[in-house]
Amino acid sequence: MKLGILKAGSPPRSLDRFGDYPAMFRRLLGEDAYDWRIFDVEQGQFPGAADACPAYIVTGSACGAYDPLPWIADLKRFLAAAGGKAALVGICFGHQVMAEAFGGKVEKSAKGWGIGAHAYEVLRPQPWLDGAGTITLPASHQDQVVEPPPGAEVVAGSSFTPFGVLAYAGRRAISIQLHPEFEPDYAAALAELRRGAGVTDEEADRAVASLRGPLDSEKAAGWIARFLSVDAQG
Numbered sequence: 514m515k516l517g518i519l520k521a522g523s524p525p526r527s528l529d530r531f532g533d534y535p536a537m538f539r540r541l542l543g544e545d546a547y548d549w550r551i552f553d554v555e556q557g558q559f560p561g562a563a564d565a566c567p568a569y570i571v572t573g574s575a576c577g578a579y580d581p582l583p584w585i586a587d588l589k590r591f592l593a594a595a596g597g598k599a600a601l602v603g604i605c606f607g608h609q610v611m612a613e614a615f616g617g618k619v620e621k622s623a624k625g626w627g628i629g630a631h632a633y634e635v636l637r638p639q640p641w642l643d644g645a646g647t648i649t650l651p652a653s654h655q656d657q658v659v660e661p662p663p664g665a666e667v668v669a670g671s672s673f674t675p676f677g678v679l680a681y682a683g684r685r686a687i688s689i690q691l692h693p694e695f696e697p698d699y700a701a702a703l704a705e706l707r708r709g710a711g712v713t714d715e716e717a718d719r720a721v722a723s724l725r726g727p728l729d730s731e732k733a734a735g736w737i738a739r740f741l742s743v744d745a746q747g
Contacts, residue, residue: 516547516741517566519554521588521606522574528702534572537694541734554588563595568741571607573692577656578609578619589614596684602737603688605654608679611688615662615681622659624673626712627652628704629720630728631691633669633677641687641740642668648729650691651700655711657690687740693733697724 518535531537535551550566552558555574560566571592576585592614595601603611609619631652635645648669658676661667668687670677677690692700701721708717 514547514568514741515550515566516542517550517552517560517569519552519559519569519571519588519591519607521555521572521610522576523555524699525703525706527706528699531696531699531702534694537696537699538570538572540696541694541730542738546738554591555584557584557587559587559591563591564598566599568600569595569602570737571601571603571611571688573604573653574606574610576606577621578606578613579656585610596681596686599685600741601681601684601686601688602740603686604694605690605692606656608688608690609656609658611681611686612658612662612665612676612679615665615684615686617658617662617665618660619656620659621655622657624657625655626707626716627654627657627673627690628707628712628716629700629723630726631671631673631677633671633674633691635669635678637666637668637680639668639680639687640743641736643732643735643739645729645732648691648732649727650689650693650729650733651695651697651724652691653695653700653703654690687737689733691733693730693737696730697728700724
């Protein structure tokens, strides 16, 4: 199956040894699992049609979903057009821009940075879940969805991120604020970059320590793969 990656950003240059976002998703889901197609939407490269691929993943970005940039406006229009025609998976910025494209609202949170390993409680079972009650993955965000779009179902969240996982049955879309594609070393390096830049030493130390514990990246990969296998081909 063709799986398009809508590349909305890149890791910090000092961390390019970890690879770019498409490479992270290929490692997460399997290099040979899909016919990967990369679209650098940050540079204005979009699929020729909403259904050019049966499914898309929207990556993270250093930008905000509310930033008045032409490519973000174009991405919102593309997602609005693709909803219902292709399966959509949004991650971090992808989660946020999808919410805005469908009528929700994103803001820079007064709670500050979410870094390190965060755990979400599953609130509403979905066909693509595995029956788990929680999921723990790396976080790296300041912005949050503060108003889910009409018709969005809140699948999972936490006190820090109440709208952490959303599902849009009518639009064939799911999204998550956390980063299943981030390996622990990369997430820890990101936390270190935030040290002294909006994050205290204590917060950075706590975040790095939390990433030494077990993470549910494999579980999240299974969620995404099951969603795509059922929805993108259904």
